[in-house]
Amino acid sequence: MIVAVCSLGGAPGVTSLATALAAxxxxxxxxxxxxxxxxxxxxxxxxxxxxxxxDSPAGVVSLAAASRTPVPVSLPxxxxxEAGVEGASxxxxxxxxxxxxxxxxxxxxxxPADPLEAGRAVDVxxxxxxxxxxxxxxxxDVGRAVPGSAGALLVRHADVVVVLTQAGxxxxxxxxxxxxxxxxxxxxxxxxxxxAITGPCPHSDGEVSKVASGLPVWARIPHDPTGAxxxxxxxxxxxxxxDRLAAWWSERRDPDxxxxxxxxxxxxxxxxxxxxxxxxxxxxxxxxxxxLGMSKEQRDSTVVxxx
Ligand SMILES: Nc1ncnc2c1ncn2[C@@H]1O[C@H](COP(=O)(O)OP(=O)(O)OP(=O)(O)O)[C@@H](O)[C@H]1O
Ligand SMILES: [Mg+2]
Numbered sequence: 001m002i003v004a005v006c007s008l009g010g011a012p013g014v015t016s017l018a019t020a021l022a023a024x025x026x027x028x029x030x031x032x033x034x035x036x037x038x039x040x041x042x043x044x045x046x047x048x049x050x051x052x053x054x055d056s057p058a059g060v061v062s063l064a065a066a067s068r069t070p071v072p073v074s075l076p077x078x079x080x081x082e083a084g085v086e087g088a089s090x091x092x093x094x095x096x097x098x099x100x101x102x103x104x105x106x107x108x109x110x111x112p113a114d115p116l117e118a119g120r121a122v123d124v125x126x127x128x129x130x131x132x133x134x135x136x137x138x139x140x141d142v143g144r145a146v147p148g149s150a151g152a153l154l155v156r157h158a159d160v161v162v163v164l165t166q167a168g169x170x171x172x173x174x175x176x177x178x179x180x181x182x183x184x185x186x187x188x189x190x191x192x193x194x195x196a197i198t199g200p201c202p203h204s205d206g207e208v209s210k211v212a213s214g215l216p217v218w219a220r221i222p223h224d225p226t227g228a229x230x231x232x233x234x235x236x237x238x239x240x241x242x243d244r245l246a247a248w249w250s251e252r253r254d255p256d257x258x259x260x261x262x263x264x265x266x267x268x269x270x271x272x273x274x275x276x277x278x279x280x281x282x283x284x285x286x287x288x289x290x291x292l293g294m295s296k297e298q299r300d301s302t303v304v305x306x307x
Contacts, residue, residue: 001278002129002138004158005196006145008175012164012198015044017221018141019231020267021162023106025137026275034099034135036060036109039143040122040150043111048232051100051110060111063098064121067128094134102233119150126153137275147182160274161186161193162218167208168201180213192277194218196270219270227263 005018015037022035037043038060046053053059099107111118122142125132132138140158145151155161163183166172176195186193195212196219205217259265 001136001160002132002140002158003160003162003274004140004142004145004155005162005164006142006151006155007164008146008172008179009144010166010172012166012172013221013228014143014164015039015141016228016231016263017162017164017196017267017270018139019045019106019108020227020263021271021274022108022137022139023104023231024264024268025139025271031136032096032107033137033139034095034107034109036063036095036132036138036140037111038122038125038140038151038154039111040115040119041143042113042115042118044113045108045110045141047113048234049100049102049108049110050233051108053110053112056100058098058100058109060098060109060125061117061121063095063109063131064124064128066098067131068124095131095138096135098131122154123150126150126157129154129157132157147179152182156186156189156191158186158191160277161191162196162270162274163193163215164196164198164221166199166201167195167197167203167212168199173211177211180211180215184213184215192274196221199223218273219266221266222262224261224263227261230258230261230264 003021005014005021007014018037019035022033025031025033027033035045037045043060045051046059051058053061095109096107099109101107111121132140140154142151142154145155145163161183163176165176167176183193194216195208197208197217198221201208201220208217209215259268
């Protein structure tokens, strides 16, 4: 399953939310979420976690390079070696082989900071997304997915799309209103699309949904500098809290102990919601009704007062 997290502008916290989402994803022995940073404007994960991509075969550039070659016939490495093909298996390695494992176990595929390099890689991935499906759950940080961008093209391959927006801000609300019809149209292709709202927003979920072409509000992301610091690896708590952090990173499968951080708590609820989508199998109409979460009468009577 591909879960895309994107924004329509600004820096509302996409990388932070995507990281928290992947880290808090409900796990099972066969579920190893991989966080892919496919932000065409350049990545932050490598800098946040001190990863030197020059020294590493991992990252979104290597993933893109592997993605552009056709999916190979699956043959054992010795057969390739006999045929004189060196490194054939690694060239087509599944997603997880392009990931770096953070100290607590979260696997990340970071983007280079250089927008030219990152942009090229995202463009290739958007045209060749099959390797993103080789993981059970790929949480993809798409960055800004404005219509016409490589990010927007990549989003079209997602099963679940989380659009992070500051709906209470006049400019962001106007952009949401303009882009929502295109985002909502992804549902025609079977994707689940919903909003995560950050920043102060006095409007109800129904009010936001109404200006956003009926896209449901899946989450309200609280302002939480501590949680944001945690996902950046910058967290510098007192000793006792540091112990709790270490416990979480080393036992990512049980993030409950960190749910006192509002960002982590919100990400965990959102991850559970997204995970549930994989098994719903609703018809398009049922999906639409459930997403809207209200009757037509309710929708029609909602007062819209955004922006
Ligand atoms: N929920 C939050 N509460 C407080 N601060 C946050 C939260 N989420 C993110 N931040 C902070 O906001 C800044 C931007 O976050 P982040 O890099 O995740 O955003 P982004 O949308 O990915 O931006 P960019 O477009 O630069 O990639 C960072 O300093 C981060 O620590
Ligand atoms: Mg980012």
